[in-house]
Amino acid sequence: MKPNTAQKRIEGVLAPVITPFRKDLSPDADRFARHCRWLMKSGCAGLAIFGTNSEANSMSVDEKLELLDALVHSGIPAAALMPGTGHCALSDSVRMTREAVRLGCGGVLMLPPFYYKGVSDEGLFRNFAEVIERVGDERLRVYLYHIPPVSNVPISLELIERLIARYPGIVAGVKDSSGDWSNTKAMLDRFKDRSFDVFAGSEVFLLDNLRHGGKGCITATGNVNPGAIDQVYRRWKDADADGLQAGITATRKIVQKVAMIPALKAIVAHFGNDPQWRAVRPPLVELTSDQERSLVSELKASGFAMPGLA
Amino acid sequence: MKPNTAQKRIEGVLAPVITPFRKDLSPDADRFARHCRWLMKSGCAGLAIFGTNSEANSMSVDEKLELLDALVHSGIPAAALMPGTGHCALSDSVRMTREAVRLGCGGVLMLPPFYYKGVSDEGLFRNFAEVIERVGDERLRVYLYHIPPVSNVPISLELIERLIARYPGIVAGVKDSSGDWSNTKAMLDRFKDRSFDVFAGSEVFLLDNLRHGGKGCITATGNVNPGAIDQVYRRWKDADADGLQAGITATRKIVQKVAMIPALKAIVAHFGNDPQWRAVRPPLVELTSDQERSLVSELKASGFAMPGLA
Numbered sequence: 327m328k329p330n331t332a333q334k335r336i337e338g339v340l341a342p343v344i345t346p347f348r349k350d351l352s353p354d355a356d357r358f359a360r361h362c363r364w365l366m367k368s369g370c371a372g373l374a375i376f377g378t379n380s381e382a383n384s385m386s387v388d389e390k391l392e393l394l395d396a397l398v399h400s401g402i403p404a405a406a407l408m409p410g411t412g413h414c415a416l417s418d419s420v421r422m423t424r425e426a427v428r429l430g431c432g433g434v435l436m437l438p439p440f441y442y443k444g445v446s447d448e449g450l451f452r453n454f455a456e457v458i459e460r461v462g463d464e465r466l467r468v469y470l471y472h473i474p475p476v477s478n479v480p481i482s483l484e485l486i487e488r489l490i491a492r493y494p495g496i497v498a499g500v501k502d503s504s505g506d507w508s509n510t511k512a513m514l515d516r517f518k519d520r521s522f523d524v525f526a527g528s529e530v531f532l533l534d535n536l537r538h539g540g541k542g543c544i545t546a547t548g549n550v551n552p553g554a555i556d557q558v559y560r561r562w563k564d565a566d567a568d569g570l571q572a573g574i575t576a577t578r579k580i581v582q583k584v585a586m587i588p589a590l591k592a593i594v595a596h597f598g599n600d601p602q603w604r605a606v607r608p609p610l611v612e613l614t615s616d617q618e619r620s621l622v623s624e625l626k627a628s629g630f631a632m633p634g635l636a
Numbered sequence: 637m638k639p640n641t642a643q644k645r646i647e648g649v650l651a652p653v654i655t656p657f658r659k660d661l662s663p664d665a666d667r668f669a670r671h672c673r674w675l676m677k678s679g680c681a682g683l684a685i686f687g688t689n690s691e692a693n694s695m696s697v698d699e700k701l702e703l704l705d706a707l708v709h710s711g712i713p714a715a716a717l718m719p720g721t722g723h724c725a726l727s728d729s730v731r732m733t734r735e736a737v738r739l740g741c742g743g744v745l746m747l748p749p750f751y752y753k754g755v756s757d758e759g760l761f762r763n764f765a766e767v768i769e770r771v772g773d774e775r776l777r778v779y780l781y782h783i784p785p786v787s788n789v790p791i792s793l794e795l796i797e798r799l800i801a802r803y804p805g806i807v808a809g810v811k812d813s814s815g816d817w818s819n820t821k822a823m824l825d826r827f828k829d830r831s832f833d834v835f836a837g838s839e840v841f842l843l844d845n846l847r848h849g850g851k852g853c854i855t856a857t858g859n860v861n862p863g864a865i866d867q868v869y870r871r872w873k874d875a876d877a878d879g880l881q882a883g884i885t886a887t888r889k890i891v892q893k894v895a896m897i898p899a900l901k902a903i904v905a906h907f908g909n910d911p912q913w914r915a916v917r918p919p920l921v922e923l924t925s926d927q928e929r930s931l932v933s934e935l936k937a938s939g940f941a942m943p944g945l946a
Contacts, residue, residue, distance in 0.1 A: 351726065351766075383724040383751035386697070386731070414693040414724075416661065416917050421696070439919045441693035441750065443786060449919035456661075456918055476753060478788050479919075607726050608766055609749045609759035609789075 329495030330464040335523060336408060336432045337541045338371025339532075339556045341548030342379040344590050345393070347605040353389050355396035357603070361549075361594065362402050364635055369556030370548060373402070374435050376410035376422075378476055378503070379546045379587055384607040387418050391425055404430035408544075412437030412471060416453065420460045433467035435501060435544070440477040447485045458493055466496055473503035473527065480504075483516055490520055501544045503527025507534060514538045529555045530578055533571040536562040546586050547578050550593045550632060580624050584617050585610070592618045593625070597632040639805030640774040645833060646718060646742045647851045648681025649842075649866045651858030652689040654900050655703070657915040663699050665706035667913070671859075671904065672712050674945055679866030680858060683712070684745050686720035686732075688786055688813070689856045689897055694917040697728050701735055714740035718854075722747030722781060726763065730770045743777035745811060745854070750787040757795045768803055776806055783813035783837065790814075793826055800830055811854045813837025817844060824848045839865045840888055843881040846872040856896050857888050860903045860942060890934050894927050895920070902928045903935070907942040 343365065346357035362373055375397070376382035376390055385393075390409075398404050411422035411434040419436070426434050436457070438450050458466065470489070474480040481500070489497040499522055502510045510531060513524050518539055526535040526543040532555065535543065542559055551574060558570045581589050588606055592613045595603035604612045613621070653675065656667035672683055685707070686692035686700055695703075700719075708714050721732035721744040729746070736744050746767070748760050768776065780799070784790040791810070799807040809832055812820045820841060823834050828849050836845040836853040842865065845853065852869055861884060868880045891899050898916055902923045905913035914922045923931070 378751075384726060384749065386725045386727040389725075389727055415696045415699075416694060417696040417699055439694065441688075441786065442919055443788065445919040446921055449921045452921070453918035476751065478753065608763035609752055609755040611756055611759045611762070 327458065327462060327493065327496060328464055331495060333465060334405070335467065335498065336372040336406065337523070338559050339369060339542055339548055339552060340372040340374045340408060340525070340544040341365050341370050341552060342374040342377030342544060342546060344549050344587065344594065345380045345385070346603055347607060348602065349605070351605065351607055353385060353393050355393055358393055359397055359400040359402065362397060365549070365552055366402065366406065368634065369552035371542065372406045372408055372432060374408045374410065374544045377435060377544070378473060379549065379590060380410070381587065381607055381610065382410045387422055390422065394425065394429065398429050405432045407431040408433040408435050408469060410435045410437065410471065414439045414441045416456055419457045423457055423466070424461050427461060427463045427466050433469050433498060435469045435471050437471045437477055438479045438481060440479045443478050445479065447482055447488070450481070450485055451488050454489055455492065458496055467498040468496060469498060469525070470500045472500055475505060483512060486513070486517065490517065490522055495521055499523030499525060499541065501525045501527050507531055510535060510540070511538060514540055528578065529558070529574050532558050532574070533562055533567055546590060547581055549590045550581070551577050551630070577628065577630060580621070580628060584613055584621055588613045589621060592621065596622050598635045637768065637772060637803065637806060638774055641805060643775060644715070645777065645808065646682040646716065647833070648869050649679060649852055649858055649862060650682040650684045650718060650835070650854040651675050651680050651862060652684040652687030652854060652856060654859050654897065654904065655690045655695070656913055657917060658912065659915070661915065661917055663695060663703050665703055668703055669707055669710040669712065672707060675859070675862055676712065676716065678944065679862035681852065682716045682718055682742060684718045684720065684854045687745060687854070688783060689859065689900060690720070691897065691917055691920065692720045697732055700732065704735065704739065708739050715742045717741040718743040718745050718779060720745045720747065720781065724749045724751045726766055729767045733767055733776070734771050737771060737773045737776050743779050743808060745779045745781050747781045747787055748789045748791060750789045753788055755789065757792055757798070760791070760795055761798050764799055765802065768806055777808040778806060779808060779835070780810045782810055785813070785815060793822060796823070796827065800827065800832055805831055809833030809835060809851065811835045811837050817841055820845060820850070821848060824850055838888065839868070839884050842868050842884070843872055843877055856900060857891055859900045860891070861887050861940070887938065887940060890931070890938060894923055894931055898923045899931060902931060906932050908945045
């Protein structure tokens with residue numbers, strides 16, 4: 327299969343958008359679209375909806391397809407979307423990926439099947455290849471999702487090499503959420519000039535990533551601090567880039583002192599004055615009031631704000 | 637919610653039934669029912685369909701519901717079924733569990749949501765409680781599925797304690813696939829006289845489990861060696877029980893020299909003379925011919941047979 331090379335690729339800062347739930351824990355499409363609009367006007371170049379921070383795996387495929395459809399019909403440009411479409415079940419991955427391409431999404435972020443551990447590169451190659459072949463669309467852009475601390479199923483450099491060789495232009499990049507800069511650097515070095523876009527999985531590595539040819543970052547805190555992170559992306563060649571990077575790293579360190587997903591939701595609930603945002607689906611648990619209070623007060627003391635949210 | 641106490645519980649040997657796939661990797665309901673019938677007439681007291689060895693997480697909820705429905709309508713008694721219904725997504729777990737109860741299944745085997753790692757017992761409690769409450773049926777029997785080597789999300793004794801206290805009779809037992817007899821023993825000791833049925837996750841521990849008050853085993857090799865395993869279950873008080881146990885342990889050790897799921901499928905393909913059984917879904921990979929040849933020859937040398945299969 328050949329890629330449609332005229333298609334523009336997403337670059338810059340992407341948020342793995344948190345998912346709002348109603349009191350009965352059903353996904354809330356209106357709140358979701360509202361937060362997506364705020365992100366797009368506040369610095370995000372794209373939206374990696376249905377990622378780890380979106381509690382994507384805590385939702386059924388039907389629930390996600392409904393949210394995706396509603397989001398696109400609410401006016402968010404599909405070309406800016408990079409939904410997570412990788413599931414344990416081959417059939418689920420095919421269905422979600424097909425629908426994302428049909429709606430015109432700029433790319434898809436694909437987890438490996440993550441139930442079985444210690445599986446072979448051959449088995450993972452077959453998984454991605456089956457999805458690509460069954461979707462069979464030149465518009466498909468697959469970004470591989472390497473997040474071994476959560477999935478416990480790593481995506482090796484050798485596997486990436488095989489996938490790029492077989493599907494050049496279709497296998498378009500990676501999100502490296504290993505938290506290990508030496509791994510990101512190895513990807514950048516090995517796959518440069520291969521039309522393979524490396525995104526850091528945290529803004530902590532954004533400046534390093536850009537200086538070595540990376541294309542941006544897809545980061546949890548993009549949900550709450552997109553403007554400042556985008557400034558590092560836009561001004562990485564400027565003299566004060568290291569200072570800007572230090573600023574976003576400091577904010578990240580405050581947020582990640584507690585559990586990341588409930589923390590992001592608590593921040594949006596607080597600064598957006600919208601308590602229902604605190605809801606998480608099991609197995610996650612919301613922050614305690616004490617945790618939230620101390621998180622918010624530390625953020626405020628650092629000068630953090632979310633202009634235009636409330 | 638109160639359980640229907642008149643309902644008989646499953647005891648004995650259960651197979652986590654392997655799932656046959658066609659050439660296009662779609663699930664094959666006819667082959668599946670055929671294998672289930674062979675298992676039930678060959679020593680299995682019940683069928684833990686949609687377990688780890690069933691590649692359950694490699695199938696969509698729709699695919700599993702179709703197989704379940706076809707199986708029940710093929711004449712397999714629903715009371716003998718203990719389908720896996722635990723998913724990462726709360727909504728998927730509710731849907732599968734509700735349907736299993738509606739069809740009259742004797743129980744359900746429930747994985748914890750397994751994407752996020754290091755989650756709290758509170759979060760896992762809420763997951764199981766939400767499923768039980770939303771299904772809201774006195775016929776529901778939940779067997780917790782503790783398989784930390786694969787799920788990487790353990791079910792602690794404290795969590796079980798909370799669940800039994802809140803849902804006595806509904807939370808009916810556990811499959812312990814930790815591979816750690818001291819953990820199984822701790823469950824047996826702590827929850828005896830609590831109407832909580834402990835199943836060993838491997839026949840290697842069957843005799844020990846029965847001698848300490850356990851109810852049987854749910855074991856991969858139940859797919860190929862149900863008769864001999866059932867003999868240990870039926871004759872565990874006999875003088876030759878240790879000898880019978882040594883026999884099934886020896887067979888297990890031959891099978892688990894290679895990857896378990898493709899091995900089980902290769903054995904059924906070979907002894908049932910039905911090559912299509914070898915198909916696995918990615919990320920699994922079938923055995924090489926060399927692996928299969930040496931597995932089969934070692935089994936034959938040990939006197940292994942599958943009477944009535946071909």
